[in-house]
Amino acid sequence: MMKQKPFVELLAPAGDLEKLKIAILYGANAVYIGGKKFSLRARASNFELKDIQEGCRFAHRHGAKVYVTMNIIPHEEDFTGVKHYLQSLEKAKVDGIIVSSMQVAEISKQVTPNLERHISTQLSSANSSAVNEYQRMGFSRVVLAREVLPEDMKQIVCNTTCELEVFIHGGMCVSYSGRCMLSNHLTSRDANRGGCAHSCRWNYDLFRKNEIINDKPNFFNIGSKDLVGLQHIFRLISLGIKSLKIEGRMKSLYYIATVVRCYRLLIDEYTKTGGDESKVDWNFYLREIAKAENRLSSTGFLGGKPTIQEQLYHTQSEIPTKDFLGIVLKYDGRSKIATIEQRNYFSVGDIVEFFGPKLTNTQMQISKMMDENKEPLDVARHPLQIIKIKVPFKLSPFDMMSKVEKVE
Amino acid sequence: MKIIVDLMSENLANYHQADGIIINSQEYSCYNGFTVSFPNLTSLSAKIKIEGKIAILNIDRIMEEHDLEEFTKYLDQVLPLFDFFIYGDMAVVSYFREHHQLQKLIFDGKTLIASSFDIAYYQKQEITCFLANELSLPEIKAIAEKEQFALEVYGYHQIFYSRRELLTLYQEFRSNKESLENELLLLKEELRDDYYKIYQGKHGTFIYTPTIYAMFEELLELKNSITYIRINGIFLEEQAVLKALDCYSQLLQGEAITKEALKAINPNISSGFLVNKSILLKDRPVPRKKVGGKA
Numbered sequence: 001m002m003k004q005k006p007f008v009e010l011l012a013p014a015g016d017l018e019k020l021k022i023a024i025l026y027g028a029n030a031v032y033i034g035g036k037k038f039s040l041r042a043r044a045s046n047f048e049l050k051d052i053q054e055g056c057r058f059a060h061r062h063g064a065k066v067y068v069t070m071n072i073i074p075h076e077e078d079f080t081g082v083k084h085y086l087q088s089l090e091k092a093k094v095d096g097i098i099v100s101s102m103q104v105a106e107i108s109k110q111v112t113p114n115l116e117r118h119i120s121t122q123l124s125s126a127n128s129s130a131v132n133e134y135q136r137m138g139f140s141r142v143v144l145a146r147e148v149l150p151e152d153m154k155q156i157v158c159n160t161t162c163e164l165e166v167f168i169h170g171g172m173c174v175s176y177s178g179r180c181m182l183s184n185h186l187t188s189r190d191a192n193r194g195g196c197a198h199s200c201r202w203n204y205d206l207f208r209k210n211e212i213i214n215d216k217p218n219f220f221n222i223g224s225k226d227l228v229g230l231q232h233i234f235r236l237i238s239l240g241i242k243s244l245k246i247e248g249r250m251k252s253l254y255y256i257a258t259v260v261r262c263y264r265l266l267i268d269e270y271t272k273t274g275g276d277e278s279k280v281d282w283n284f285y286l287r288e289i290a291k292a293e294n295r296l297s298s299t300g301f302l303g304g305k306p307t308i309q310e311q312l313y314h315t316q317s318e319i320p321t322k323d324f325l326g327i328v329l330k331y332d333g334r335s336k337i338a339t340i341e342q343r344n345y346f347s348v349g350d351i352v353e354f355f356g357p358k359l360t361n362t363q364m365q366i367s368k369m370m371d372e373n374k375e376p377l378d379v380a381r382h383p384l385q386i387i388k389i390k391v392p393f394k395l396s397p398f399d400m401m402s403k404v405e406k407v408e
Numbered sequence: 409m410k411i412i413v414d415l416m417s418e419n420l421a422n423y424h425q426a427d428g429i430i431i432n433s434q435e436y437s438c439y440n441g442f443t444v445s446f447p448n449l450t451s452l453s454a455k456i457k458i459e460g461k462i463a464i465l466n467i468d469r470i471m472e473e474h475d476l477e478e479f480t481k482y483l484d485q486v487l488p489l490f491d492f493f494i495y496g497d498m499a500v501v502s503y504f505r506e507h508h509q510l511q512k513l514i515f516d517g518k519t520l521i522a523s524s525f526d527i528a529y530y531q532k533q534e535i536t537c538f539l540a541n542e543l544s545l546p547e548i549k550a551i552a553e554k555e556q557f558a559l560e561v562y563g564y565h566q567i568f569y570s571r572r573e574l575l576t577l578y579q580e581f582r583s584n585k586e587s588l589e590n591e592l593l594l595l596k597e598e599l600r601d602d603y604y605k606i607y608q609g610k611h612g613t614f615i616y617t618p619t620i621y622a623m624f625e626e627l628l629e630l631k632n633s634i635t636y637i638r639i640n641g642i643f644l645e646e647q648a649v650l651k652a653l654d655c656y657s658q659l660l661q662g663e664a665i666t667k668e669a670l671k672a673i674n675p676n677i678s679s680g681f682l683v684n685k686s687i688l689l690k691d692r693p694v695p696r697k698k699v700g701g702k703a
Contacts, residue, residue: 073540075522076550103525123520127473129499136502145470147571152473159473174570176470181519181567184542184681185604185617186597192519199597206578207594207603215582219598222574222613306572308581 008237010267011067011165012260013249017047019256020055020066025357025398026257027264030065031055032098034249037085038070038078049088056093065095069249071120073178073192074101086112098143100178100192109138116140118165122178122192126152128159135162141242146172146227147301154239163242168229169259169289170247172300174200174222200224201312223312228297230266230285234277236302237270254324254343257400258292261355288361291323291402323402325352326380326387331395338395339372342385346403348378354391356399363404364391409627409634409660412464413653414641416442420455422650425657428462428636430494436467436479438496438569440590440609441642446482453489463489468496468516469611470569487512494538501535510534514558514636518566522547524554531555536635541565545626545682552633559630561623562652562670563640564605565680568615575608592643605643616642619678624659624667626682631660648673 012028014020023031033055034046047055052068059066068089072078086108089097096116099105105117118141119125119134126145134142141163148156148166157164173180180191182199189195203219205212214220227247229236236244244267246259262285273279298310326340346352348366355361369377372386380387410427423429431452432439444452449465456463465486471479476499483503486493493500494514504510511534521527522540530537538558539551551557575588594603595615602618627637639656641649651673658665670677 073520073522074525075543076524076547079523079525100520101523101526103523103529106529123498124470125498127471127476127497127499129476129502130471130497133498133502133505147470147472149472149474155473174572174574175568176571178520179470179518179569181542182615185567186600190542192522203598205596205598206606207596208591209594213588213593220578220595222570224572301571306577308577311572311574311577311581313578313581 007271008241008267009065009243010260010263011243011245012256013170013246013251014055014256015046015249015251017051017055019253021058022253022398023256023260024059024062024064026260027267027357028064028246028260030067030095030243031059032067032069032245032249034069035085035089037081038072038074038104049092052089052094053092056095060093066093067096067098067116067118068094069098069120070104071098071100071122072194073122074104075193078193079103082107083111086115090115096140102137105137105139118143120178121145121167124176124178128156131156131160131162131164135160141165143167143245145176147176149301150232150235150304153236153241157240164240165243165245166236166241167227167247167300168233168236168244168263168302169227170251171295172224172227172247174224198223218314221311221313224300224306225296225298225310225312226293227300227302228289228293229299229302230262230289231277231282232299232302233263233266234270234275234280237267238275252324253327254400254402255292257355257398259289261357262288262292324400325350325403326401328354328356328395328397328399328401329386330397331391333394336390336392337388338391340387340389340401342380342383342387344383344403346380346401351404353402353404354393354395354399355402356396358396359394359399362393364393409631410462410636411639411653411656411660412462412636413639413649414439414441414466415444415452416641416644416646416649418452420452420459422646423461423653424459425653426461426639428464428492429456430464430466430638431456431490432466435482436469436471436475437494438469438566438609438611438614439466439642440592440607440614446485449486449489453486462491464492464494464514465490466494466516467500468494470571471497471499492536505533514538516558518569521557524551527551527555527557538638541621542681548626548630548682552630556633556635558636558638559623559627559634560621560640561627561637562656563620563638564616564643565621565640566614566616566642567604568613570613572613573608574613575606617678617680619676619680620644620674621680622667622670622677623679623682624655624670627659644674 009029011030012023014031056066090112098118100120100122119139121143124145131142143165183189183191183197186199187197189197201223206220325346329339331338353363370388412428413426432443434443434445453463513535516538519540521537595606605616655669
């Protein structure tokens with residue numbers, strides 16, 4: 001199924017094939033994935049070639065694109081097999097690659113000229129001269145540095161014809177990406193080859209010679225809160241930013257579904273309202289996005305020069321979200337029984353909410369549930385357990401079930 | 409192999425053992441030490457050339473869109489004054505390509521050049537590259553077999569470059585009015601022993617290695633592959649830099665001198681990643697516990 005080319009691309013991360021499908025079903029126009037080689041998220045699941053092929057088939061059937069990240073800063077040995085790998089990606093019908101190495105891009109130009117080449121944010125492109133130079137070198141898109149200020153972004157758009165991609169949501173490097181070696185020096189883990197230990201989020205003491213500056217027992221912190229760009233989306237679309245990127249190839253299925261759906265709905269609202277922000281129910285979006293957050297967030301540089309609101313002080317631990325209860329595998333319209341794969345503890349009497357690509361948030365109370373042998377259950381306590389629940393409204397595969405604290 | 413060194417005062421006569429002198433631009437470099445503003449560049453670059461030295465201007469900052477107009481005017485003025493320009497932003501390449509002067513560029517991406525393949529790409533355009541600092545000696549040797557490059561061989565290395573004013577923001581968070589800008593402070597991770605240098609200047613916040621990286625005798629094996637070796641003067645006294653310059657000069661002239669001579673100047677030196685290959689611990693948790701010794 002070929003869809004009309006979107007006026008702005010919602011680009012989502014996908015750590016594995018299941019997440020790729022979820023991202024696309026929930027409204028992403030494109031996904032970016034890592035292969036087993038050359039990818040900066042070494043601890044993400046990452047795709048085998050056969051999964052890349054299947055992912056591309058699925059994406060293209062739904063009118064979406066697949067980009068493969070090849071954004072490590074390669075060392076000598078990393079170049080082994082690069083030509084073959086690029087050719088395999090092209091054969092798998094990948095749409096483009098995201099690179100940091102000029103030589104990897106040059107090889108791609110020669111052996112896989114039909115692949116789009118995007119310059120990674122690792123290169124910290126923050127001005128139109130740099131963007132235009134990359135375009136001249138054959139890159140069709142530049143992922144801007146996260147540090148670009150709103151007024152600068154406006155000027156960059158005016159001064160280039162190159163496609164621009166901007167991060168709108170997710171984790172933030174506090175340094176210019178690609179210019180941080182803290183992880184390397186503190187742990188010997190190479191951030192530029194996928195091993196980042198997130199040392200910027202650790203606790204430090206700050207000294208002037210022998211005098212400690214931070215107020216013990218508190219530490220000095222340099223980490224950044226995560227980015228939530230919801231309220232800047234209309235402006236970015238109006239500016240002519242081509243691609244809005246969500247960060248997080250290591251995030252959960254529920255996170256992907258919630259965040260992608262939220263931005264999808266908002267982008268669609270831009271079309272419906274003609275970009276009139278006053279017609280948007282921002283409370284709805286802020287509430288929805290909060291369901292996926294497990295870290296403190298802010299607007300990063302999208303809201304201007306960072307203030308203390310953008311910084312993480314007295315480091316908070318991540319709070320694992322327990323909102324995600326299960327994913328719908330199938331729904332029998334006649335019996336109104338939904339088959340659900342359990343992801344978190346829930347029980348009879350809980351008030352839950354379903355949402356999906358075509359389902360608006362709908363709540364109900366669980367009155368009865370069974371296991372896969374139709375034996376009655378009071379509690380669903382085992383991860384990945386198959387549960388059957390009576391649901392009075394129609395559900396579809398890949399719809400999500402989440403917890404509701406209070407009935408809305 | 410030519411020795412290039414940061415200028416740390418206007419007394420050029422002190423630098424007679426250097427082949428080239430780096431002036432760190434006050435407006436457009438990340439350097440947080442002795443920098444030179446635009447009005448003084450003309451006379452200084454002329455003096456360097458009179459001394460028969462290579463004149464190099466460091467403009468390694470990441471440029472922002474609102475910098476471009478002024479930066480272009482700046483480049484128009486400085487282009488004829490210097491033999492080489494150390495840069496870190498692609499906007500510089502754009503300008504020099506338009507002016508057919510790419511051969512004057514030395515790319516210092518700090519961490520971004522880690523293979524002979526990427527060096528070859530830049531060399532095709534006549535651009536010299538600084539090699540990343542986080543490479544082991546065997547890696548450097550393997551690269552040296554194929555390509556020529558520049559290397560920072562002595563000094564505190566910049567390992568973090570943030571656009572954010574991290575020290576100012578921290579003081580604001582603590583409701584403390586004392587400024588921590590333009591002051592060298594130290595940073596110590598809670599479980600580790602090393603004291604990293606942290607500095608917030610007008611172009612952002614920077615973190616540097618806790619020790620002076622020193623590559624010395626190893627250079628002799630790489631003599632034919634290294635075009636420039638840089639002695640970085642950041643946070644060092646000029647006298648210490650000049651003494652280090654003397655050591656490197658003696659080494660390259662074939663005199664019997666060892667790293668001990670560098671230790672005599674400042675004992676706080678290390679071999680960095682030369683003997684400690686950076687690794688990628690796939691699927692393994694981050695080691696957080698102090699296991700004794702330095703991290």
